[in-house]
Amino acid sequence: MESYSAFAYVYDQLMEDVDYKGWVLYIEEIFERCGIKPKNIAELACGTGNVTNILAKRGYNLIGVDISADMLFIAQEKSRAMGVEVIYLNHDMRELSLPTELDGILCVCDGVNYIADEKDLRKVFKSVYHHLKDGGLFIFDISTYYKLANILGNNTYAENFEEVSYIWENYFEEAQKMCDFDLTIFVKEEDTYRKYEETHSQRAYEEKEILDQLKGIGFKKIECFEAFTFSDPKEESERIYFVCQK
Ligand SMILES: C[S@@+](CC[C@H](N)C(=O)[O-])C[C@H]1O[C@@H](n2cnc3c(N)ncnc32)[C@H](O)[C@@H]1O
Numbered sequence: 001m002e003s004y005s006a007f008a009y010v011y012d013q014l015m016e017d018v019d020y021k022g023w024v025l026y027i028e029e030i031f032e033r034c035g036i037k038p039k040n041i042a043e044l045a046c047g048t049g050n051v052t053n054i055l056a057k058r059g060y061n062l063i064g065v066d067i068s069a070d071m072l073f074i075a076q077e078k079s080r081a082m083g084v085e086v087i088y089l090n091h092d093m094r095e096l097s098l099p100t101e102l103d104g105i106l107c108v109c110d111g112v113n114y115i116a117d118e119k120d121l122r123k124v125f126k127s128v129y130h131h132l133k134d135g136g137l138f139i140f141d142i143s144t145y146y147k148l149a150n151i152l153g154n155n156t157y158a159e160n161f162e163e164v165s166y167i168w169e170n171y172f173e174e175a176q177k178m179c180d181f182d183l184t185i186f187v188k189e190e191d192t193y194r195k196y197e198e199t200h201s202q203r204a205y206e207e208k209e210i211l212d213q214l215k216g217i218g219f220k221k222i223e224c225f226e227a228f229t230f231s232d233p234k235e236e237s238e239r240i241y242f243v244c245q246k
Helices: 004-014 020-033 050-057 069-082 118-131 145-152 207-214
Strands: 040-044 061-066 086-090 102-107 132-143 156-160 164-173 178-189 192-203 221-226 239-245
Touching: 004 069, 004 164, 004 178, 004 192, 020 050, 020 132, 020 239, 040 050, 040 118, 050 061, 050 069, 050 086, 061 069, 069 086, 102 118, 118 132, 118 207, 132 145, 145 164, 145 178, 207 221, 207 239
Parallel strands: 040 061, 040 102, 061 086, 102 132
Antiparallel strands: 132 239, 156 164, 164 178, 178 192, 221 239
């Protein structure tokens, strides 16, 4: 994931249309629905802290974990600007080791899709369970197989802003169930543009594959929803949420 080093600096601009406040409200609705009032929450693959910092502002104690020091650097700058305190840890979630038991663990906006290997995914799920208090919630989403194979995969996107422009060429490999995103980013530096190239890869998981991985871990309740609703996922859902209660 060293590839995030250049991307980190343009990530928020590329995500500017995402309603992170809405995501947080949805997560709070899940807390309420499950009857928990969490205090201590960790967010895995927290990136530039878009969800982390909003939750911290709303009074929760947050630990943000990410493999990219560059993403965390930006997350920290933003938490300072927002006047919130978040513990940011530069960790690989496949080797999770957190200092405390938590009421909630989150992993939103595709974090799980970055875990390409099924054995690693099972390891992440096991250690999340281990870090949760009884009754605690693990909430995560995935970009669906449908979205990676049919919408993002084998497609090219481009956007052109004054400070940054990008071309995003995507390739879906059905045999490996992997979607590779080849990114070319041009960042304005005084009177010139510097070109960065990097590749990101996401694993396409079917809902059932995730449910199979979660089975036997010990969660007493596992639910699955079409993102931002409490309805069952549909064949053409692009993002689905999993809610697992210990
Ligand atoms: C698409 S970004 C999502 C960031 C953030 N959750 C958000 O909502 O904007 C995916 C993040 O996953 C992180 N990541 C990928 N693999 C990881 C791993 N093994 N452990 C921890 N973080 C990881 C990347 O560094 C990146 O910040």
